[in-house]
Amino acid sequence: MTTTTGGITIRTATEQDWPKIVLLNEICFATPQTPELTAFWKGLVGADRPVIALDGAAVVGATMDIPMTVTVPGGAGVAAAGITAVTVAPTHRRRGILRALYTEQHARIRRSGVPLSILTASEGGIYGRFGYGPTTVESTVGIDRRFAALHPDVPDPGGVRVVRPVEARPSITEIYDRWQRRTPGAQVRPDNVWDRIFADPESERGGGTSLFGLLHDDGYVLYRCVSGEHGTTARVQEFRSVTDDSHIALWRALLGLDLIRRIEASVVPDDPLPYLLTDSRLVRTTSRHDELWVRIMDVPAALEARVYRCDLDVVMQVDDGFLDAGGRFALRVRDGRAVCTRTETDPQVVLALDVLGSLYLGAHRARAFAAANRLWAVDSSTLDALDLAFGSEYSAQMGWGF
Ligand SMILES: CC(C)(COP(=O)(O)OP(=O)(O)OC[C@H]1O[C@@H](n2cnc3c(N)ncnc32)[C@H](O)[C@@H]1OP(=O)(O)O)[C@@H](O)C(=O)NCCC(=O)NCCS
Known part of the structure; x- marks a missing residue:
């Protein structure tokens, strides 16, 4: 336990602190949290691992991390601390509480000996000063499916079936593992994270349908549909493929969704998607964003x-x-x-x-x-x-x- 010059105490959380940590999360991220979601996070982090800041009895800041394994170029899995749920109360901002929490948390991470610390950033200006750099690049693209035609040189490998994701869990998780082991930045995905994906809680559908699945021996797509003024959009939540054929076959299946107006997906810079179409301009980038940040x-x-x-x-x-x-x-x-x-x-x-x-x-x-x-x-x-x-x-x- 340490006390800052401003009289703020920094210490490890206990089970009893969680209701206050959760309230802080809800307020800071403007998102109410269900008891199931709290149990999920507690399971990932460990109830007594967050570092919290107290002003008297009030919890005014928190940070936590999840033990992870992340792939690096060449396929090795490296141990990493996955920092998450970083919050400081709006009543106590910009007086050094995040810095005090991070100083303690990173001292612990250093003692644990993991070579990497990773996070996703709510704002791009915060974490450079702590040694974190954005280390992946993803773009959200939208395709008006009505005009999308496959280039004549692109084969039709087939092999895709429509599935209910939960029923295809063993195949989906096995493909993810293959994709994860070769993809820099991809983390091993624990069972309780899979449980939550397949449970597909209504509260996390963003107004869309339940998840639909397309499955190939070497790839899968999880997507949901959202209806709007200009028709229905299929939002791809996850597209994982480990062969060129499965990538082509899965895109063929998505582009074959006749009653869907628009397909939205997230792609990496070298995704061959534009080259699959006769008109590559149809793949319109709507945003480009960093996802993973790394501190070595x-x-x-x-x-x-x-x-x-x-x-x-x-x-x-x-x-x-x-x-x-x-x-x-x-x-x-x-x-x-x-x-x-x-x-x-x-x-x-x-x-x-x-x-x-x-x-x-x-x-x-x-x-x-x-x-x-x-x-x-x-x-x-x-x-x-x-x-x-x-x-x-x-x-x-x-x-x-x-
Ligand atoms: C982001 C947040 C945790 C910052 O907490 P804080 O206690 O006000 O931060 P500190 O006063 O300790 O600031 C530490 C440093 O970061 C800088 N900083 C803090 N918030 C910043 C922001 N939003 N943008 C840019 N710089 C920021 C400070 O200027 C300070 O810089 P310095 O130490 O080099 O002078 C807090 O604003 C918050 O809870 N925001 C909402 C939730 C959120 O976005 N959490 C982060 C999730 S990734």
Whole structure:
């Protein structure tokens, strides 16, 4: 237990604190929480693991994290703390309570030895100062299905069946696991998260229908329909595919939903969807967003966990303005594998920890950060080498929201 200069106490929560934590969540995220949802979060986090801030007896801030395993380029699973439900009461904002909570929580995460801490951000301006960088890129696209025609060169592999998601649970979870093991940023999905997806509670349908499912041996789609003034939209909640054929077959099935006007889905930058259509402009991007943010807690462990696309010899100076994960590191890559050690040698690259977090899963480019003066490299060929080496065969994508 610690007390801040402002008289705020920071301590670990107990079971008895949960009603107050839940109330704070409801107010901060403007969303009432059902008892089932509270039980779900408690199950994921552990009742006595949140860190809370108290002003007298009042809970005025909270943060918690879920133990996770996240895939990095090359397919290794790395332990991560998945930070969630970060709240400070509107009566107590901007007086350092989040910083005090984070200082305590990250000291615990560091002691636990996990190489990564991850989160999703309600606002983009908060977490860079704590060493987090956005590390996946996703776009929401909408297709007016009435005009969408498949390109004549695109095959018709078939193999898709319509299913009730809950009845296809073993197939869906098995495909997710295959997709997750190869996709940087994707987390192992615990059973209780699956339980909630298949339970499909009315409170989480956003005014849409219950979930529909399309299943292929190597992919699946979960979607729901929403009726509006201009017809019905099929909103894809999850599209997971591990082969080109299943990707094509599932899109063919979605585009075959005759009475649906519009299909909405979330895609990663290298999704081949536009190339499937005779008119690629029909895939209209309506928003582009970050999902997963990464703070590297242990630079050598994190950099050695992933694979690289070419040999590399570089000394990097990594600045951590929040904790002490930074320093100078020699990164030597041979045949895809890295050895990363602390060094005193002059750096060829200087960057902040949040920028390294953004490069880590291959979704962002060192050259673009250099152009923004957020990364310094000794010469242009070092930038090229970094960008090539840090690339990833598969686009990074978050597996499930938390
Ligand atoms: C975001 C939130 C937790 C911030 O709590 P807080 O106690 O006011 O934050 P602090 O006073 O400790 O601020 C810590 C730092 O973050 C900055 N910061 C806080 N909120 C910010 C925001 N919304 N945008 C940009 N910077 C922000 C502060 O300026 C401060 O910077 P500094 O320490 O470098 O000077 C609080 O506003 C909140 O509960 N918001 C609603 C729920 C939410 O969005 N939670 C985050 C979920 S990801």
